[in-house]
Amino acid sequence: xxxxxxxxxxxxxxxxxxxxxxxxxxxxxxxxxxxxxxxxxxxxxxxxxxxxxxxxxxxxxxxxxxxxxxxxxxxxxxxxxxxxxxxxxxxxxxxxxxxxxxxxxxxxxxxxxxxxxxxxxxxxxxxxxxxxxxxxxxxxxxxxxxxxxxxxxxxxxxxxxxxxxxxxxxxxxxxxxxxxxxxxxxxxxxxxxxxxxxxxxxxxxxxxxxxxxxx
Amino acid sequence: xxxxxxxxxxxxxxxxxxxxxxxxxxxxxxxxxxxxxxxxxxxxxxxxxxxxxxxxxxxxxxxxxxxxxxxxxxxxxxxxxxxxxxxxxxxxxxxxxxxxxxxxxxxxxxxxxxxxxxxxxxxxxxxxxxxxxxxxxxxxxxxxxxxxxxxxxxxxxxxxxxxxxxxxxxxxxxxxxxxxxxxxxxxxxxxxxxxxxxxxxxxxxxxxxxxxxxx
DNA sequence: CTTCCTTGGAGAGTGACACTATCCAAGCAT
DNA sequence: ATGCTTGGATAGTGTCACTCTCCAAGGAAG
Numbered sequence: 001x002x003x004x005x006x007x008x009x010x011x012x013x014x015x016x017x018x019x020x021x022x023x024x025x026x027x028x029x030x031x032x033x034x035x036x037x038x039x040x041x042x043x044x045x046x047x048x049x050x051x052x053x054x055x056x057x058x059x060x061x062x063x064x065x066x067x068x069x070x071x072x073x074x075x076x077x078x079x080x081x082x083x084x085x086x087x088x089x090x091x092x093x094x095x096x097x098x099x100x101x102x103x104x105x106x107x108x109x110x111x112x113x114x115x116x117x118x119x120x121x122x123x124x125x126x127x128x129x130x131x132x133x134x135x136x137x138x139x140x141x142x143x144x145x146x147x148x149x150x151x152x153x154x155x156x157x158x159x160x161x162x163x164x165x166x167x168x169x170x171x172x173x174x175x176x177x178x179x180x181x182x183x184x185x186x187x188x189x190x191x192x193x194x195x196x197x198x199x200x201x202x203x204x205x206x207x208x209x210x211x212x213x214x215x
Numbered sequence: 216x217x218x219x220x221x222x223x224x225x226x227x228x229x230x231x232x233x234x235x236x237x238x239x240x241x242x243x244x245x246x247x248x249x250x251x252x253x254x255x256x257x258x259x260x261x262x263x264x265x266x267x268x269x270x271x272x273x274x275x276x277x278x279x280x281x282x283x284x285x286x287x288x289x290x291x292x293x294x295x296x297x298x299x300x301x302x303x304x305x306x307x308x309x310x311x312x313x314x315x316x317x318x319x320x321x322x323x324x325x326x327x328x329x330x331x332x333x334x335x336x337x338x339x340x341x342x343x344x345x346x347x348x349x350x351x352x353x354x355x356x357x358x359x360x361x362x363x364x365x366x367x368x369x370x371x372x373x374x375x376x377x378x379x380x381x382x383x384x385x386x387x388x389x390x391x392x393x394x395x396x397x398x399x400x401x402x403x404x405x406x407x408x409x410x411x412x413x414x415x416x417x418x419x420x421x422x423x424x425x426x427x428x429x430x
Numbered sequence: 431c432t433t434c435c436t437t438g439g440a441g442a443g444t445g446a447c448a449c450t451a452t453c454c455a456a457g458c459a460t
Numbered sequence: 461a462t463g464c465t466t467g468g469a470t471a472g473t474g475t476c477a478c479t480c481t482c483c484a485a486g487g488a489a490g
Contacts, residue, residue, distance in 0.1 A: 015479050035485045052355040079426035093270055120423040134412035140267040141405050157413050159374045164417035190356050197349030198372050202379035208335040211294035230450055250456045
């Protein structure tokens with residue numbers, strides 16, 4: 001198919017597709033003449049993934065390029081590819097190391113990983129983006145005076161461990177390593193708004209249950 | 216204290232504080248002469264909350280103003296204030312109603328609320344931002360061909376319900392309705408990166424457990 | 431064959447956003 | 461008196477995700 005058809009089928013304007021091609025988010029089509037290229041179903045699928053990452057997952061364009069490059073990197077096994085792809089995702093601002101609240105938060109987080117038994121993370125992933133995201137958030141809570149120690153975080157960590165089992169079961173339903181890595185990235189990013197939306201709905205429900213006035 | 220001291224104690228530049236004052240994120244100080252104002256501990260606390268919302272919670276400035284205005288609105292009870300504040304938070308782009316995947320996602324989400332017994336949400340909050348966020352994410356998963364029906368979402372919803380109990384217990388430790396609403400907003404926003412960070416760490420741990428090659 | 435439209439590539443322009451820099455007059459400090 | 465700081469207003473900066481405009485080459489209709 002041509003650019004116009006790719007645009008129509010995906011709902012993305014030709015100008016935006018050209019922009020993604022320029023930014024190397026989308027691989028170029030197969031040139032059929034000097035001025036025209038042919039695109040296939042893989043391009044359509046990739047384009048839909050790009051839109052989902054950027055619009056729903058709020059991933060910046062340059063970051064999405066890095067994530068997709070890691071997904072396509074055939075020279076590694078799936079664990080390594082998945083790690084590289086998730087590591088490329090945005091993790092918010094890095095914590096302010098000058099702030100004592102950050103040091104305290106780092107201790108809390110390290111202690112939590114030890115207590116919940118994530119020894120892989122203890123060894124390898126303490127410098128990961130996900131760990132930094134956790135530390136920055138815990139530090140912000142400390143600065144505001146809200147309690148956020150290991151005991152408070154444990155139930156959240158245990159639930160995260162349960163969710164990870166469900167998530168990875170889903171991923172393992174796919175056949176090829178390539179499909180698995182793409183699924184892992186898509187599920188990691190797209191289930192995040194699902195989790196946050198459900199939490200806010202559950203809080204509204206619980207708040208209503210506790211605070212509603214009469215009626 | 217003066218602007219310079221507020222800046223030093225909060226770590227926020229005077230230029231940025233002036234910007235927040237201009238944007239009505241921070242209430243003005245008490246004018247002490249024609250060219251100087253006095254700020255107090257409440258200003259410092261509010262400023263820290265603003266920074267946490269914007270930097271850690273990635274809330275846009277104009278949105279943070281609306282959230283804080285809802286927090287300060289003494290004319291409502293805490294349930295209503297909390298609802299207004301959370302509703303003012305960003306929920307991502309609104310789903311594309313022209314897309315059949317959105318219609319399907321809306322059915323899935325409605326069915327999920329019914330099955331998990333959130334009748335308050337079923338009646339009131341189907342037009343809430345959190346619900347739209349959920350629908351948009353489920354629709355994106357549908358478009359990419361990933362399974363995401365009521366059965367898949369149920370464990371996530373049940374966990375969200377458990378988390379909401381923990382969260383509201385924390386909120387109820389505070390005395391005044393004002394403190395409770397501020398705590399609810401801060402905990403809602405700042406626990407989100409905690410949850411996402413823990414999930415990513417748990418996935419890395421689980422992925423390592425399943426896919427690591429030898430050693 | 432000619433005229434018109436479409437295509438892909440490249441560069442510049444747009445609007446939103448979160449600051450940031452510059453001015454300025456009024457005041458306080460020495 | 462003089463120099464620095466303060467708060468207020470205005471304009472500028474850098475980033476981001478597009479979006480617009482232009483262009484030459486390539487079909488399509490008559």
